[in-house]
Amino acid sequence: MAKLVFKDIHKQFGNHTALEGISVEIAEGEFFTLLGPSGCGKTTMLRLIAGLETADKGEIWIGDRDVTYLPPGQRKVAMVFQNYALYPHMTVAENISYPLVIKKTPGGRIQEKVKSVAERLSLKGLLQRMPSQLSGGQQQRVAVARAMVQDPLVYLFDEPLSNLDAKLRQEARRFLKRIQKETGITAVYVTHDQTEAMAMSDRVAVLKDGRLIQVASPETIYTEPADVFVAGFVGSLPMNLIEGKLEKEGRDLRFSAGEFSVGIDENIGLANGAKLTLGIRPEQVFFEPDSDGGRTRAVIDDVEQLGSEMTVSLSIGEVILLSRIPKSRPPKTGERVKLRFDKSGFHFFDECGNRIAGAKI
Amino acid sequence: MMRTRYGTRPFILAALVLIGVFFLLPLLWLVSTPFSAEPTLAVKFSQPSLGNFLKIAANRTALIAFKNSLILSGGAMILVVVLGSLAAYSLSRANFSGKQAILSVLLLFSSVVTGVAAMVPIYTLNSRLHLIDTHIGVILIFAAGFLPTAIFILKDFMDRIPRAYEEAALVDGSSPVQLFRYVAFPLARQGLAVIAVLTFVNTWSNFLVPFVLIRSNEKIPIAVAIYQFFSEVGIPRIGVISAYSLLYTLPVLVIYFWISRRYGFGFFGGIKG
Ligand SMILES: Nc1ncnc2c1ncn2[C@@H]1O[C@H](COP(=O)(O)OP(=O)(O)OP(=O)(O)O)[C@@H](O)[C@H]1O
Ligand SMILES: [Mg+2]
Numbered sequence: 001m002a003k004l005v006f007k008d009i010h011k012q013f014g015n016h017t018a019l020e021g022i023s024v025e026i027a028e029g030e031f032f033t034l035l036g037p038s039g040c041g042k043t044t045m046l047r048l049i050a051g052l053e054t055a056d057k058g059e060i061w062i063g064d065r066d067v068t069y070l071p072p073g074q075r076k077v078a079m080v081f082q083n084y085a086l087y088p089h090m091t092v093a094e095n096i097s098y099p100l101v102i103k104k105t106p107g108g109r110i111q112e113k114v115k116s117v118a119e120r121l122s123l124k125g126l127l128q129r130m131p132s133q134l135s136g137g138q139q140q141r142v143a144v145a146r147a148m149v150q151d152p153l154v155y156l157f158d159e160p161l162s163n164l165d166a167k168l169r170q171e172a173r174r175f176l177k178r179i180q181k182e183t184g185i186t187a188v189y190v191t192h193d194q195t196e197a198m199a200m201s202d203r204v205a206v207l208k209d210g211r212l213i214q215v216a217s218p219e220t221i222y223t224e225p226a227d228v229f230v231a232g233f234v235g236s237l238p239m240n241l242i243e244g245k246l247e248k249e250g251r252d253l254r255f256s257a258g259e260f261s262v263g264i265d266e267n268i269g270l271a272n273g274a275k276l277t278l279g280i281r282p283e284q285v286f287f288e289p290d291s292d293g294g295r296t297r298a299v300i301d302d303v304e305q306l307g308s309e310m311t312v313s314l315s316i317g318e319v320i321l322l323s324r325i326p327k328s329r330p331p332k333t334g335e336r337v338k339l340r341f342d343k344s345g346f347h348f349f350d351e352c353g354n355r356i357a358g359a360k361i
Numbered sequence: 362m363m364r365t366r367y368g369t370r371p372f373i374l375a376a377l378v379l380i381g382v383f384f385l386l387p388l389l390w391l392v393s394t395p396f397s398a399e400p401t402l403a404v405k406f407s408q409p410s411l412g413n414f415l416k417i418a419a420n421r422t423a424l425i426a427f428k429n430s431l432i433l434s435g436g437a438m439i440l441v442v443v444l445g446s447l448a449a450y451s452l453s454r455a456n457f458s459g460k461q462a463i464l465s466v467l468l469l470f471s472s473v474v475t476g477v478a479a480m481v482p483i484y485t486l487n488s489r490l491h492l493i494d495t496h497i498g499v500i501l502i503f504a505a506g507f508l509p510t511a512i513f514i515l516k517d518f519m520d521r522i523p524r525a526y527e528e529a530a531l532v533d534g535s536s537p538v539q540l541f542r543y544v545a546f547p548l549a550r551q552g553l554a555v556i557a558v559l560t561f562v563n564t565w566s567n568f569l570v571p572f573v574l575i576r577s578n579e580k581i582p583i584a585v586a587i588y589q590f591f592s593e594v595g596i597p598r599i600g601v602i603s604a605y606s607l608l609y610t611l612p613v614l615v616i617y618f619w620i621s622r623r624y625g626f627g628f629f630g631g632i633k634g
Contacts (some may be wrong), residue, residue, distance in 0.1 A: 050532050072531040079532045085525035089547045099533040102543070147535075 002063030003028045004049065004186055009058035011044055011210075018044045019210045022058070026203075029184040031177065035197040036207035038234070042190040043082055045207075046156045049188060062153055078152040080160040082190075084143040088133040089151045093118075093127040113149045120175055121145050121170075136163040144172065148179055151185035155180065155187040161196065173200055194234050198222065204359040206230045228277055228353040237282045237311065239347070240321050248272040259317030262341065270348065276356065279347035287314065287337040300335045313318050314339070395604035402599065413604035422578050423605060426586035430498055431612065433571065433582050434564045437503035441511050442553055442561045444504070449515030450545065454524070464516070470509040480573055487574055494576040502574070503564045511556045518552035554624035561616050583609050 004026040011019040019041045021341040026032045034042045034329040047053040048060060049074035059068045067075050078099070086095050093114060100110045118124050121141045131139055138162045147155060150257075158177070161169045177200050180187045191197050197204050205215040206229070214226035225231035244257025246264065253264045255278050270276070290297055298314040298321065310330060312323045314337070321339075331337065348356040389404045398410040417423050438524040452460065483502055484493075492498030546553075568584040575581050587609070590601045 050528075052532070072528075073534045073536070075532075076534075077530070077532060081525060081529060083523075083525055085523075085529040087526055087529070087544060098530075098543070100535065102535050102539050150533075154375050 001032075002186060004032075004188065005059075005116075006011055006045075006059040007059040007061070009045075009060065010050065010056045011041075011048065011053065012056050013253045019048075019055075022210075022212055024205060024212060024215055026186060026188065029186055031180055031187045031189065031200060031202045033189045033191060033193060033197040033201035034206045034207055035191060035204050035233070037192060040207045041210040042192075042207060043158055044210075046079065046158050046188060046190055048253070049075070049154065050077050050156055051075050073095055076153040077156055078147040078150040078154075079156040080143045080147045080158060082158040082162075083137045083194050084131075086139055086142055086146075088131055090131075091127065092123065092129050092131070092134070092142050095131065096123075096127075096149055099150050100227060102136040108234055114145075117148050121148075121172065134302055137165065137168060137186045140164060141168075141172065141206055144176070148176075151183075152185060155185055155189075157187065157189045159190055159334060162191075164195070169196075177199070195236060198234070206233065224355065225279075225347065226355050228279070228349050230289075231279045233349060235281060237322055239279045239281050240277045240285065241349075242277075242280075242319055244278065245275045246270055246272055257319055261317040262339075264346075265343075270356070271299040275351050277353065279349060280321070280341060282311065282324040284342035284345035285314075285321055286325065286340045286342070286345070287312070287331075288340060290338045298337055298339050300331045300333050300337060302333065305330065372379050377530055391603060391607055394599065397600065397609050400600035400603060413600040414525050417605055417608070418599050420589075422581070422589060423586055425579055426581055426583045427608075427612075429496070429580055430565060430584070432498050433503065434561050436496070436500040437507065437564045438557050438560045440500060440504040441507050442557050444516065445508055445511035445515050445556060446549065446553055448508075448512045450549075452512065452516045453519035454527075455544075465514070467509040480569065483570070484573055493574060494580060496580060499571050499574050503560075506570075507560050507563060509559065515549070515552055517554060518550055521569065522548050550624045554620045557600035558617055560618050562613055565613055 006022045006024045009019055009022040017196070022045065034045055036042055044053060045186055048055055048077075049062075051067065051070060051074075059066055061067065062075060064079070087091075087098065090098065096114050096117065097110045100113065114127070116126055120229060121144060123138070123141055123145060125264075126134060126138060126142075131142065134142065141162060144157075144160050147157070160176070161172050164172055173196065178185075189197075189200065198221075201218055203215060204221050206213045206221065206226075208229055214221060214230050214310055216224075221230060221234050223235060223300050225239070228241055232241060242255075244260070247254050247256055250345060253270070253272065255262050255264050255276075257278075264342075287298060298316045300312060301315050301320070302313040304311040304313075307325055308327050310327050312325065312331065314321045314323060318337070350356050386404060390402075393404055393406055394400045395413050396409050396411065397405060398408040398412060400413070452464065486618050487498045487502070490498070492501070526544055526548060527540060530540050535543065566584060571582050572585050572588075575585070583605070587602060587605055590598050590605060
C-alpha cells in the first residue's frame with residue numbers, strides 16, 4: 001500500500017533506447033495498467049520497479065522510499081513474470097509458499113493462505129504436481145497465486161492472463177481485481193490487450209517506443225485519445241482514421257479525402273485548408289440504402305457476422321471504413337449505400353497525429 | 362529384400378557375439394580370478410577360495426591405501442565441486458571484459474596440469490611449498506588438474522539455466538544464501554553431480570601424481586599400492602592383484618550409484634511458455 005513514482009526514467013540497452021523520459025505518479029491503491037504493443041518497454045518498466053534492471057537516469061519511489069538503487073528483495077514488491085518463472089524443482093504448493101517460507105511465516109498461516117488462494121484460482125487438485133506437468137494456463141495461475149499469497153507494497157503483473165481461455169480469463173480478471181481492491185495494494189498491470197486494460201484499470205498508460213503517450217482513465221483514453229496511435233490501439237475495433245483536409249464550400253466547411261467527403265460545422269475552430277486526420281469509431285458509422293443519391297456514397301466490401309453485431313467494411317474510392325452495427329438483415333456485398341455519421345464522435349488530429357484539443361462537434 | 366535381410370543376419374549376430382565376448386572376457390576374469398586358488402591369466406572357475414582376499418586383509422599398507430585413496434579423491438571432489446561451481450556461476454552470470462579470454466585459457470589448460478609433461482614443474486612446486494609426501498599436496502594438484510574442465514562444463518550447464526528463476530527468487534525476497542540453497546543449487550545439482558563423479562573417477566585411477574609426490578607407504582593410494590603386489594623380481598602376483606583390483610573398483614561404483622540416485626545425472630532446465 002504505497003504510491004509509486006517514476007521521475008524522468010531513462011533506460012538504454014546498448015544503443016537501443018527502451019524507455020525515454022518516463023514520469024508518472026501511481027496513486028496508493030490504484031490499479032494502473034501499462035498498455036502498448038510488443039516491444040514498447042512494458043516489461044522493462046516492471047523490471048525497473050522490481051529492481052531487476054537499474055535505470056540509467058531518473059528516480060523511482062515506492063511510498064516514501066527512493067528505491068532506485070535498492071536491490072530487488074528490499075523493495076517489497078510481488079511480481080508475476082511474463083514467462084511465469086515457476087521453480088521447476090518444486091511442486092505447485094512449494095512454489096506458491098516459497099515467498100512465505102523464506103520470510104519465516106508460521107507453517108499454519110502458510111497452509112491457510114496457500115489453500116485459500118489455490119481454491120480461488122482453481123488450483124486445488126494440482127498442488128502436488130510439478131510445474132512441468134501443468135498446461136500453460138495452469139502454470140500462469142500458479143504464478144499469479146505465488147504473488148497473491150504475499151503482502152507486498154506493490155503488485156507487478158506482466159501479462160498474467162495472456163494464456164488463459166476466455167472463461168478462465170474472465171474469472172481470473174475478477175479475482176485479481178477483487179483481491180486488489182480488498183487489500184488496497186497498488187497494482188501495476190501490463191497487457192497488450194486493450195479490452196483487459198479497459199475492463200480492469202483505474203488508469204491506463206499507453207506506451208509506444210519507450211515513451212508514455214497518454215495516461216488517463218479508460219473512459220478518457222477511449223473518448224479523447226491523445227493521438228492517432230492511441231485512437232487506433234484502443235477500442236475493440238480500431239478507430240477509422242482518414243487523412244485529408246478541410247475545404248471551404250460556400251458557408252460550410254467540408255472534410256474531404258479523395259472521394260470521401262463529410263460536412264463539418266464551422267464552429268470547431270479549424271482553418272480552411274488545414275491538413276488533418278479525421279477519426280471515427282466504427283460504432284458511429286451507419287449506412288442506409290442509397291435512395292436519393294446523397295453525397296457520401298459507399299460500396300459494401302465485406303460483412304462479418306459476430307453474434308448480436310456485425311462489422312461491415314465499406315469503401316468510398318480509396319478510403320475504407322469499418323462500421324459496427326447491431327445485427328439486422330445483412331447488406332449484400334457490392335451494394336451501394338449512403339453513409340451517415342454520429343458526428344459527436346468525430347475526432348480531429350493534426351498533421352503530426354496529435355489530437356486537436358477542443359475540436360469537437 | 363527379405364532374402365538379404367535374413368541372409369545377412371547370422372553374420373551380424375556372429376560379429377556382435379564376438380565383440381561382446383571380447384569386452385566381457387576381462388570383466389569375467391576380474392570377477393573370477395580373485396576367488397581362484399590357482400590364478401592364471403585365463404578365465405577359469407576352479408577351486409573357489411578367499412585366500413587372495415585374506416592376503417590383502419593381512420597387508421596393512423594395502424588397507425591404509427583404501428583410506429588414503431578416499432581422502433585424496435574425496436578431497437579433490439569436494440574442492441572441485443565447491444570452487445568449480447562458484448567460478449562457473451560467476452562466469453555464467455557476470456559480464457566483464459576478458460571473460461572470453463578466461464574461457465579460452467581454461468579450455469587450453471584443461472589437459473595441461475596433470476599431464477606427464479608437467480610432472481617435473483609440479484614436483485618442484487610441491488617441493489618448494491613443502492607439500493611433498495602430504496595428502497593436501499596431491500589433492501591440490503588433482504583439483505587444479507580437473508578444475509579447468511569442470512569450470513568449463515559447469516559454466517555451459519549454468520548458461521542453460523534461465524536467469525528468470527533467480528530473478529523470481531530475488532523479487533520474492535530471498536537472501537543470497539537462500540537464493541543459493543533453495544534455487545541455484547537445486548537447479549545446478551545435476552551438473553554438479555556429473556562433475557563430482559567425473560572428478561572422483563578420474564583421480565581414483567590416477568597413478569602418476571601420487572606416485573611422484575608421495576614417499577611414505579602409509580600415505581600411498583590404491584593405484585600406487587597395487588604396485589606392491591609384484592614380487593621382488595617383478596613377477597605379478599596375479600591372484601592378489603586381481604582381488605585388489607576388484608576391491609579397487611567398488612568405491613567408484615558406489616559413488617556412481619549413490620550420486621545418480623540422489624541427484625540424478627543429465628541436464629534439465631528450460632522454461633515453459
Ligand atoms: N536485456 C535486454 N537487452 C537488450 N535489449 C533489451 C533487453 N530487454 C529488453 N530489450 C529491448 O527493449 C525493448 C522493450 O522490451 P520489453 O521487454 O520491455 O517489451 P514489452 O513491451 O514487454 O514487449 P512484449 O509485449 O513483447 O512483452 C525491446 O525492443 C527489447 O528488444
Ligand atoms: Mg513484456
